[in-house]
Amino acid sequence: MxxxxxxxxxxxxxxxxxxxxxxxxPAALDAQLQRDARLTHFEYVLLTMLQRAPKHVMRMKALAAATSSTLPRLSHVVSRLEGRGLVERYPCEEDRRATNARLTPEGRRTVIRATPEHIATVRRLVIDVVSPEQLDQIAAIGDAILPGLDPERRLTRLFDGDVAD
Amino acid sequence: MxxxxxxxxxxxxxxxxxxxxxxxxPAALDAQLQRDARLTHFEYVLLTMLQRAPKHVMRMKALAAATSSTLPRLSHVVSRLEGRGLVERYPCEEDRRATNARLTPEGRRTVIRATPEHIATVRRLVIDVVSPEQLDQIAAIGDAILPGLDPERRLTRLFDGDVAD
DNA sequence: TGTTTATAGTTGTTGCGACAACTAATGGAG
DNA sequence: CTCCATTAGTTGTCGCAACAACTATAAACA
Structure with a gap:
């Protein structure tokens, strides 16, 4: 070298x-979400992704990509959320290797209830303390750094419509 | 609300x-340090702080502040590093409640050996992929956000010379 | 001086993330 | 059609972090 x-x-x-x-x-975000909704930030993002997906359903694989995580991690997290009744799993019809994760009504209520306070926190900690120019700078800096962190381009196609079922 | x-x-x-x-x-940084030096990023920062301190000694309290962590977390981490012979603890003379953490020669070798590859990684992942203007922007954005995250102003006085012994 | 309060640190428990090993189903190559 | 490689997902183990409870010393106060 x-x-x-x-x-x-x-x-x-x-x-x-x-x-x-x-x-x-991350500690600040987790603390607020834990206090107000008993969710980690990762769980909140996961539920939000399901909430935005058509019919609130995604394949585990797509959900892993959308949350920028691995399948093992996702599987554990979904198991916990399933135990709390926020998500349910069922086998995918078209590909019987695959599993779909669907938000339950209770899960939807949870994410809907948690969102205002969370957004308020994000505003208070970040958005409101930087200028509009700095917001653009953050996005640009992320665009510069993320591709190198994300060789498989998982995050970058968050909203390109790879949905399940 | x-x-x-x-x-x-x-x-x-x-x-x-x-x-x-x-x-x-964080995952990328931890992965590189783990692979090359069997250190977490937090452990690397901790060792670096000791390395920079006069006589390579700091009080646990000051070290917690410098690494932006809590005393319980720090105590566990130092225990592990002590078990690996990288750090040693001894009671502080002036205040017998306090404990000093000192880098051992082996600890110094470890951090010195780990640094080039780590800096290279930081350059490759971050510094080299953004412009000089963006570097300044990152610092400015941090200055805007960090005070709100850090009510006790721990990080901000990293180099204000609160050293031990 | 004796009592209380605050400070410095350690330890135990619990929960989450990383990694490896595993099962099961699909898609090709021959 | 069969075998093999690939893909999708789950499970078990281990290591680290958060939080609470605890000990011990120092400082404040009356």
């Missing part, structure tokens, strides 16, 4: 900001 | 970028 130059002031400042955000923001 | 307006396109795009980064970047 060739020698890697140390970071300069500008780079260090940016990197420190970024890892601090990485450490603190 | 007053009604919270839904997010517009601009806000959603920024928010999606941000939570995607929050999900994927």
């Amino acid at each position: 060739a020698t890697v130059p140390r970071m300069n002031e500008q780079e260090s400042a940016a990197w420190l900001s970024l890892i601090s955000l990485l450490e603190l923001l | 007053a009604t919270v307006p839904r997010m517009n396109e601009q806000e959603s795009a920024a928010w999606l970028s941000l939570i995607s980064l929050l999900e994927l970047l």
